[in-house]
Amino acid sequence: MLKQESKVIQTAKSLLYDRALVKLDNSFVGAIAAIALQPEPDLNYTEVFIRDNVPVMIYLLLEGKSEIVRHFLEMCLELQSHDFPTTGVFPTSFTEINGEIKVDYGQRAIGRVCSVDASLWWTILAYVYVQWTKDEAWALSFKVQSGLEKLIDLILQPSFRDAPTLYVPDGAFMIDRPLDVWGTPLEIQVLLYGALKSAIALMALPGKNQDEASTQETLGLQKIKKIKVGINWLKQLRSYLLKHYWLNGNIVQTLRKRPTEQYGEAVINEYNIQTETIPNWLQSWLKNQGGYLIGNIRTGRPDFRFFSLGNCLGAIFDVTSYSQQLAFFRFLITNQNELCAEMPLRICHPPLEENRWKYFTGYDRKNLPWSYHNGGHWPCLFWFLVVAVLRQKEISPDAKNPSEILEIEALLNKNYELLLYRLPKQKWAEYFDGPTGLWVGQQARTYQTWTIVGLLLVHHFLNFPEDSHILSLPSLKFFHDLELRLG
Numbered sequence: 001m002l003k004q005e006s007k008v009i010q011t012a013k014s015l016l017y018d019r020a021l022v023k024l025d026n027s028f029v030g031a032i033a034a035i036a037l038q039p040e041p042d043l044n045y046t047e048v049f050i051r052d053n054v055p056v057m058i059y060l061l062l063e064g065k066s067e068i069v070r071h072f073l074e075m076c077l078e079l080q081s082h083d084f085p086t087t088g089v090f091p092t093s094f095t096e097i098n099g100e101i102k103v104d105y106g107q108r109a110i111g112r113v114c115s116v117d118a119s120l121w122w123t124i125l126a127y128v129y130v131q132w133t134k135d136e137a138w139a140l141s142f143k144v145q146s147g148l149e150k151l152i153d154l155i156l157q158p159s160f161r162d163a164p165t166l167y168v169p170d171g172a173f174m175i176d177r178p179l180d181v182w183g184t185p186l187e188i189q190v191l192l193y194g195a196l197k198s199a200i201a202l203m204a205l206p207g208k209n210q211d212e213a214s215t216q217e218t219l220g221l222q223k224i225k226k227i228k229v230g231i232n233w234l235k236q237l238r239s240y241l242l243k244h245y246w247l248n249g250n251i252v253q254t255l256r257k258r259p260t261e262q263y264g265e266a267v268i269n270e271y272n273i274q275t276e277t278i279p280n281w282l283q284s285w286l287k288n289q290g291g292y293l294i295g296n297i298r299t300g301r302p303d304f305r306f307f308s309l310g311n312c313l314g315a316i317f318d319v320t321s322y323s324q325q326l327a328f329f330r331f332l333i334t335n336q337n338e339l340c341a342e343m344p345l346r347i348c349h350p351p352l353e354e355n356r357w358k359y360f361t362g363y364d365r366k367n368l369p370w371s372y373h374n375g376g377h378w379p380c381l382f383w384f385l386v387v388a389v390l391r392q393k394e395i396s397p398d399a400k401n402p403s404e405i406l407e408i409e410a411l412l413n414k415n416y417e418l419l420l421y422r423l424p425k426q427k428w429a430e431y432f433d434g435p436t437g438l439w440v441g442q443q444a445r446t447y448q449t450w451t452i453v454g455l456l457l458v459h460h461f462l463n464f465p466e467d468s469h470i471l472s473l474p475s476l477k478f479f480h481d482l483e484l485r486l487g
């Protein structure tokens with residue numbers, strides 16, 4: 001490691017361990033969102049957010065500090081809502097005020113947005129923890145099993161819609177302000193896919209290694225029914241996402257020729273989408289190079305914007321096939337001047353501008369075009385891309401790697417150097433503004449924890465690519481076999 005690199009990594013580590021991690025009951029319980037420079041609380045940035053702690057917990061697992069991760073998971077579990085109508089929901093964030101824990105399920109948040117992703121992330125993190133530490137005793141405990149069932153009950157409930165997607169209000173995930181991301185935004189759907197896989201694998205643990213009869217006896221009919229509904233749901237969800245969200249040059253051509261006003265089961269254009277909704281910017285953006293999952297599908301109003309996190313997670317959780325993942329990498333290489341530029345990665349593209357910005361964000365000054373969630377650049381997103389690429393490379397280390405992998409690896413290394421150089425200079429800012437991400441975000445916090453830990457993770461995975469499987473979830477074959485065993 002170069003001297004300069006080692007210095008930056010050391011600084012990042014001490015910021016995490018000495019300044020960001022906080023204690024509850026005398027032991028570490030998670031990290032605050034941003035290290036406060038002044039003693040007064042800074043809105044909610046001094047709280048422990050579940051989503052901001054995902055990279056923190058992954059890093060702590062890699063560092064062998066699994067007891068902190070377990071404490072964090074248990075604290076969130078204790079805070080899972082028991083009250084109607086939020087029963088089963090995990091909080092967006094929590095904090096201690098005068099010896100009491102204050103929780104936010106959305107009743108305190110700016111604009112009263114609710115975070116659906118926190119509950120899905122908790123489930124995925126619980127699986128990752130168990131898989132990494134082999135702490136099955138924890139997973140089998142009554143509190144964990146009943147927490148999982150409560151969450152599954154919340155997700156798989158009857159509804160008015162006949163689609164395997166999860167319907168949410170605007171701003172229900174990392175993008176937690178209005179940005180026309182209501183309905184079935186990509187990030188929520190891929191997290192749902194990951195959470196279903198994780199919850200089912202953990203719920204079926206008690207019957208592991210047993211034959212059909214004993215599995216049925218151990219799990220009980222009620223639980224088996226839920227597991228079966230869950231497996232069916234996740235299979236349908238994947239087919240649905242690949243059918244409606246996956247886009248490449250050829251698919252655009254086909255979509256442009258679709259008939260409209262069709263009624264009945266066997267139709268081509270289920271959501272009655274007019275050709276004019278397909279934006280012209282797709283031509284230069286997509287070219288004939290690769291593909292990606294679009295932002296949202298809704299009746300008559302698809303969202304063709306590109307969202308980085310949903311696409312990286314789509315690859316990591318294997319929503320997309322191996323060849324689609326390569327196509328996604330090709331797409332990223334082609335558009336690296338937009339998506340990485342001076343600060344990887346841009347959160348979404350293109351931004352909402354002019355009247356669309358006014359109308360859809362409600363004149364939100366934080367989300368001005370090319371700023372914050374509306375086309376801003378977030379360094380905390382880059383490690384997800386690193387994991388998506390390296391786990392593919394690790395699957396067949398002997399095989400000749402396709403050119404996409406080799407080229408994108410070069411992109412990873414180049415951007416790691418950029419982060420290493422810029423982040424300490426810019427005080428580990430939360431996000432960056434402008435078409436290339438050169439300017440520090442207008443309202444960006446400094447010493448933002450997931451910016452700091454994001455760099456530590458990139459550094460770790462580039463040095464130990466074999467660890468990139470930490471976020472890998474069970475394959476569809478696992479669920480197929482489980483179904484057979486459940487009878």
Ligand code: GLC
Pocket residue numbers: 033034045049051052173174175176
């Ligand atoms: C902002 C971000 C959100 C993040 C929170 C704490 O609200 O939009 O994604 O979790 O800050 O960092």
